[in-house]
């Protein structure tokens with residue numbers, strides 16, 4: 001029943017899904033608070049009373065944290081992400097609560113990608129509601145290796161300029177974009193090398209092109225660095241000859257560097 005409900009329920013669209021899942025977590029935590037309060041009232045032994053009281057306070061603090069996250073997400077969705085630092089609260093809170101949210105989503109039978117997409121979209125929304133005015137050299141564009149044509153014999157991980165610009169995959173067009181704006185760019189085969197590129201190149205912001213799962217873990221791992229996530233397109237299935245809307249990358253570069261409203 002829950003699976004049918006989560007599949008059909010329109011409230012669980014990309015915009016609301018994180019709010020709904022956090023609300024369910026909050027409800028569960030509040031039940032726990034009442035349960036512990038009940039235990040505290042019935043407990044006679046001092047040690048148990050102290051332990052229960054500490055647990056009750058901790059759970060209550062987590063409740064406040066989750067509630068703050070829900071309110072902040074609502075502010076971000078209503079275009080008021082800068083109010084009370086809501087954007088920063090959302091990034092911090094959703095970052096910390098990502099795995100409980102994913103776990104609950106799985107329990108309710110919600111497609112994992114759906115939650116991950118919502119997370120990446122929310123992260124983008126926060127970044128687009130913030131004030132960034134970076135130099136192009138401070139922006140790193142990270143591309144997944146699967147964007148390269150599978151028949152291409154040139155090795156572009158490590159050095160994208162090995163590309164011969166044949167136009168059989170989006171890499172050629174993206175190199176044009178890199179040259180136009182003078183941003184940094186790297187093609188990486190996985191999360192470990194993506195993190196290494198960030199460590200080595202020390203960007204102040206990252207534009208990452210990837211699938212839902214990699215975007216989610218990349219945004220989660222980057223922590224203090226703003227990451228604009230752009231979902232790749234997979235017309236031939238996952239991890240094979242993937243595509244990307246280059247206009248979306250250009251919009252992100254313009255936003256990060258020029259503050260042009262999108």
Ligand code: SF4
Nearest residue numbers: 152163164166167169
């Ligand atoms: S555009 Fe570059 S990377 Fe893509 S297939 Fe041609 S040479 Fe290879």
